[in-house]
Amino acid sequence: MIRLRLDELTLGRVRIAISPLWEAISSLALITRYRSETPYPYAKWAATAVRRVPPALRRELATTVRTQWVSPSSPSSLAPIPQEPSPAIEDELLALRAAGHDRFAQLMSDYWNIAVAPCWPDMRGVLEEEILVRGRTLVTWGADKMLQDLGGRIRWEHPDLSVPHHADLDCPMTDGRLIIVAVLFARGTRVFATFDDTVAFSYQAQGAAVLGGHTTTHRGKPVDDVIPRDNLTILLGRGRAAVLRALLSPTTTTGLASCIGLAPSTVSQHLAVLSSAGLVRRHRVGIRVLYQLEDSGLALLAELGS
Structure with missing residues (x-):
């Protein structure tokens, strides 16, 4: 550490x-x-x-x-x-x-x-x-909030930042970058x-997840042309499966709707269900509400999404 x-x-x-x-x-x-x-x-x-x-x-x-x-x-x-x-x-x-x-x-x-x-x-x-989202958090809420949200066993307790690493090191920073x-x-x-x-x-x-073959190149196509008939679709339905797959990075409801070709109101309903199930979480950055996969959503995508 x-x-x-x-x-x-x-x-x-x-x-x-x-x-x-x-x-x-x-x-x-x-x-x-x-x-x-x-x-x-x-x-x-x-x-x-x-x-x-x-x-x-x-x-x-x-x-x-x-x-x-x-x-x-x-x-x-x-x-x-x-x-x-x-x-x-x-x-x-x-x-x-x-x-x-x-x-x-x-x-x-x-x-x-x-x-x-x-x-x-x-x-x-x-x-x-990712940079856009983190940068907006930095500008809107400050470095404390941005550091708290990094995840991955990174811990911020002002003024100490703990970063996982194979080596053990204490590094005080004074007037640095x-x-x-x-x-x-x-x-x-x-x-x-x-x-x-x-x-x-x-x-x-x-x-x-973009490295798993789930790309963002389907923007604007109807959902029926985008989502294959696989186990994830059978479990969640075509619309919710499309939303889950499209959440490669924190995204707004409007961005998701544009990506998968569904109405924003429909996407909003799907997000509410996925959020209630613990697969997706929402957070606010300034005036924007962004959605992203929880670990459970990523695991489900890994198990059934290909």
Whole structure:
């Protein structure tokens, strides 16, 4: 566990970002960690990645990360801290090369193109929605509320932030910068990096179901054209199954209605039932009411949704 103690200046400089490179590193850790059966929602992606990525490439990358990954109390040059909210993978690979990791940058470029790039457009869409939601919480309610809502065993009790990690570290921050990186593959590993007065760590972003083959490309189509006749549909009905599948990231009633081609009033009724059943929860961000999957909803989708 990493324990960060934030002073007020640091708390006022909390920012959210995404990182293609951190996603790639975390995804590599996932397929290295789960050699046989990768858990939902990563199983479909992992099967494809393991089939396509040459074993020699996977082994060399995994060995490099294992042997060169420095302790969490030192700068982690294999995972440069994002310098902007949404950097391009090319810029992050340049940062790796500038730090003297030319070979690792080339290997990671090859891995990215094979394993992550094909699904990056869908991933990026989900991550940008995640950043929007977290950013609005930050602006509307402040850093305390945003940190409390991160989930995934991250605990915030002012001024202490506890972040799950394989190492144990106390890190007081005075007049620093904290970058929180949303990662869909964070189940593979949690990345933690420091540089000068800046600390960055990854957390599990909402919407990883997009990696299970549930995409957002059906926008505007009638629900009968979108949802297959499977066990989830038999259990919930076509409309509620459509709503459950569409909740890849926190979304409004209007956004869901546009996505699956149902009337907002119908979607609202479905959400009320799913919420009562404990599959979906709602929360307010400013004037918007957003809905997202509970763990039970994600589990049901994993069990019956394919």
